Amino acid sequence: MSPEHDLGFWANVLMWLYAHKTEWGYAGVAGMFSLLRNAYAKSPWSNRVLDAVSCSALAFFAAPTLQVIGAVFNWSVPDAAAQVLAVYIGYVGNDYISEKLRGWISRKAGDTTNDGQ
Numbered sequence: 494m495s496p497e498h499d500l501g502f503w504a505n506v507l508m509w510l511y512a513h514k515t516e517w518g519y520a521g522v523a524g525m526f527s528l529l530r531n532a533y534a535k536s537p538w539s540n541r542v543l544d545a546v547s548c549s550a551l552a553f554f555a556a557p558t559l560q561v562i563g564a565v566f567n568w569s570v571p572d573a574a575a576q577v578l579a580v581y582i583g584y585v586g587n588d589y590i591s592e593k594l595r596g597w598i599s600r601k602a603g604d605t606t607n608d609g610q
Contacts, residue, residue: 516553519579523552526583547587552579 496502510517527548531541556575563570582590 513553515575516556519555519575520549520553522576523555523579523583524549526580527586530584530586544587545583548583551587551590552582555579555582 524545527545528541531544536544555578556572559570559574559578562568
């Protein structure tokens with residue numbers, strides 16, 4: 494019997510989705526903000542959807558990322574911080590985040606060329 498016809502498979506999928514409903518909420522908020530930002534900028538639909546999906550993927554991992562950062566630096570990070578981070582991700586977008594991340598990595602790597610490129 495294939496996994497698609499196995500009721501246990503679908504029960505496990507539904508249980509996983511339910512267990513991560515908070516993360517899906519963060520992803521939805523980031524995707525919504527990304528779509529609104531791109532609609533305001535009058536971007537093509539393909540760019541809007543691609544940016545919304547990538548922002549949603551980043552926001553899905555907002556809570557675990559903040560937990561790791563909190564553990565590394567011994568900070569007490571409130572649960573609401575993940576909601577704020579998800580909204581921020583959707584608001585600034587994937588391009589801004591990747592640009593800042595590339596700049597930070599190039600500074601850490603000691604790259605002295607123009608903007609690390």
